[in-house]
Amino acid sequence: MIPxxxxxxxxxxxxxxxxxxxxxxxxxxxxxxxxxFTEALRRGWGTVLEAYSDPDAMAAIQLTLLVAAxxxxxxxxxxxxxxxxxxKYEFPGKRLLVALIELPFSVSPVIxxxxxxxxxxxxxxxxxxxxxxxxxxxxxxxxxxLATVFxxxxxxxxxxxxxxxxxxxxxxxxxxxxxxxxWQTFRLVTLPNIKWALLSGVLLCNARAMGEFGAxxxxxxxxxxxxxxxPLHVEILYNEYQFAAAFAVAALLALLALVTLGAKTxxxxxxxxxxxxx
Amino acid sequence: MSLSLSRRDPLxxxxxxxxxxxxxxxxxxxxxxxxxxxRPWELGLSGILGVLSDARVLAALRLSFGxxxxxxxxxxxLGLLVAWVLVRLRFPGRRVLDAMVDLPFALPTAVAGLALTxxxxxxxxxxxxxxxxxxxxxxxxxxVFVAMMFVGLPFAVRTVEPVLRxxxxxxxxxxxxxxxxxPQTLLRVVLPALAPALVTGFGxxxxxxxxxxxxxxxxxxxxxxxxxIAPLVIVQRLEAFDYAGAAAVGxxxxxxxxxxLLLLGLIQARLRPGGRA
Numbered sequence: 001m002i003p004x005x006x007x008x009x010x011x012x013x014x015x016x017x018x019x020x021x022x023x024x025x026x027x028x029x030x031x032x033x034x035x036x037f038t039e040a041l042r043r044g045w046g047t048v049l050e051a052y053s054d055p056d057a058m059a060a061i062q063l064t065l066l067v068a069a070x071x072x073x074x075x076x077x078x079x080x081x082x083x084x085x086x087x088k089y090e091f092p093g094k095r096l097l098v099a100l101i102e103l104p105f106s107v108s109p110v111i112x113x114x115x116x117x118x119x120x121x122x123x124x125x126x127x128x129x130x131x132x133x134x135x136x137x138x139x140x141x142x143x144x145x146l147a148t149v150f151x152x153x154x155x156x157x158x159x160x161x162x163x164x165x166x167x168x169x170x171x172x173x174x175x176x177x178x179x180x181x182x183w184q185t186f187r188l189v190t191l192p193n194i195k196w197a198l199l200s201g202v203l204l205c206n207a208r209a210m211g212e213f214g215a216x217x218x219x220x221x222x223x224x225x226x227x228x229x230x231p232l233h234v235e236i237l238y239n240e241y242q243f244a245a246a247f248a249v250a251a252l253l254a255l256l257a258l259v260t261l262g263a264k265t266x267x268x269x270x271x272x273x274x275x276x277x278x
Numbered sequence: 279m280s281l282s283l284s285r286r287d288p289l290x291x292x293x294x295x296x297x298x299x300x301x302x303x304x305x306x307x308x309x310x311x312x313x314x315x316x317r318p319w320e321l322g323l324s325g326i327l328g329v330l331s332d333a334r335v336l337a338a339l340r341l342s343f344g345x346x347x348x349x350x351x352x353x354x355x356l357g358l359l360v361a362w363v364l365v366r367l368r369f370p371g372r373r374v375l376d377a378m379v380d381l382p383f384a385l386p387t388a389v390a391g392l393a394l395t396x397x398x399x400x401x402x403x404x405x406x407x408x409x410x411x412x413x414x415x416x417x418x419x420x421x422v423f424v425a426m427m428f429v430g431l432p433f434a435v436r437t438v439e440p441v442l443r444x445x446x447x448x449x450x451x452x453x454x455x456x457x458x459x460x461p462q463t464l465l466r467v468v469l470p471a472l473a474p475a476l477v478t479g480f481g482x483x484x485x486x487x488x489x490x491x492x493x494x495x496x497x498x499x500x501x502x503x504x505x506x507i508a509p510l511v512i513v514q515r516l517e518a519f520d521y522a523g524a525a526a527v528g529x530x531x532x533x534x535x536x537x538x539l540l541l542l543g544l545i546q547a548r549l550r551p552g553g554r555a
Binding site: 014017018020021024025028029035074078082084089101106109110114115121124146149153169173176177181182185186204207212214217218232247250254256260261264 | 287288289290291292294295296298299302303306307308309310311313314317356359360362363366367369371373375377378379380381382384385386387388389390392393394396397402403404427428431460485488489490491492496509510512513516519521524525528531532535
């Protein structure tokens with residue numbers, strides 16, 4: 001993609017553009033990241049470890065892991081099912097289906113959480129009915145899971161659909177014609193073809209599930225030690241002026257983001273295919 | 279072989295996969311979103327207009343949409359520059375730069391909010407020198423702008439980048455050979471080819487910025503009528519158990535976003551080769 005001599009810009013322009021881009025991205029992207037780690041370590045490692053071993057922090061970490069452990073498999077199964085029917089079959093309304101699957105990405109996180117409050121909250125459609133049966137959805141684990149499933153909904157489907165559409169259905173048809181069952185066809189033919197993309201989709205879905213703030217904030221009720229996920233714990237600590245602890249927990253989430261980016265880059269090399277985050 | 283057998287799809291699983299997909303989509307997305315579409319009407323049209331004409335709601339909507347438009351616009355030249363550097367130049371550290379672009383996607387929004395606030399606070403690494411220049415970013419609408427630019431940047435880069443890569447360099451070389459100056463080539467050959475992608479990038483960055491919550495509320499200061507964004511108004515109404523009012527603000531946000539994206543789609547159709555320019 002390097003242009004021939006006729007259309008090549010002077011070296012000054014090329015290097016100038018590269019340095020300017022690097023400078024802008026450093027100021028805009030690397031500095032905020034550096035600020036998180038610097039603030040976290042300002043009072044030394046002792047404070048950082050103390051922030052992690054605090055019972056509320058431990059509860060927040062556990063809750064975050066639990067919510068992701070439910071939300072990610074749900075969206076993985078849904079994503080695989082969606083990619084299978086969209087990529088392998090023709091049916092009316094397919095484009096609409098794909099558009100609807102992408103819909104959660106264009107909804108504000110706050111609205112994503114709010115829709116569940118509108119249904120399950122105290123003044124929600126099912127609120128009185130749930131209350132009379134003592135079932136808690138909003139301000140409890142089910143609400144956190146629902147909001148998280150909503151915001152991470154498209155990740156797996158949208159990584160798999162373009163890839164599986166490209167791969168077509170010839171291999172699966174051959175397997176099925178030779179007598180393989182549906183499950184055998186999927187496990188032995190399809191899965192090996194999509195494993196890296198699937199892993200990449202799961203990874204992005206997980207990163208968002210663990211890091212989600214807005215949607216979860218609306219349905220959480222912010223009950224310490226009970227309905228606080230890690231990002232919400234960061235906010236509480238920050239609002240209580242416990243800056244070192246807030247940044248320590250934030251640094252943990254930032255590490256998660258860096259590991260996710262690194263793993264995504266690695267998966268792209270393994271599969272020779274560029275994953276779309278946008 | 280009978281007709282019904284020969285017409286049967288050899289590949290099983292259509293019914294199952296479509297069924298699972300529709301159940302998953304309906305339960306998680308469609309039914310909940312229908313609550314957003316229906317609940318505002320409990321107030322009646324006059325009630326909805328009453329909510330929307332509240333001075334604080336109006337100010338928040340104006341701030342969210344106005345700032346998101348400006349931030350998405352500001353991201354275009356930056357995105358174009360970064361995409362250009364990533365596609366056209368080979369230099370050490372290019373891969374790191376490439377990975378760094380996705381950071382705003384991967385970084386949890388609360389962390390981004392905290393980080394930007396620390397950076398732009400009056401005693402922060404960037405806040406202190408800016409303060410000396412008389413510019414205050416943190417806890418002002420300018421802070422909202424910075425956070426919205428941060429979350430929108432990857433969209434601006436990643437929509438232009440593949441188009442620029444596919445564009446190749448032949449057209450530019452042809453233009454140069456035919457005697458066009460470099461600025462002429464860029465302005466008359468490259469930019470028109472990238473225009474539809476730029477519009478897409480603008481739309482995605484805008485949609486993301488309008489709804490953004492986590493990275494904005496820390497740096498915004500959230501002063502009513504000044505630096506309070508629309509999603510925060512929704513949160514406050516929900517906390518006051520004004521569900522219908524919150525839903526009215528939410529539905530309005532979605533409706534305006536939809537109209538903006540529709541408009542961008544029309545602009546894009548005109549920009550495409552063969553479109554009426």
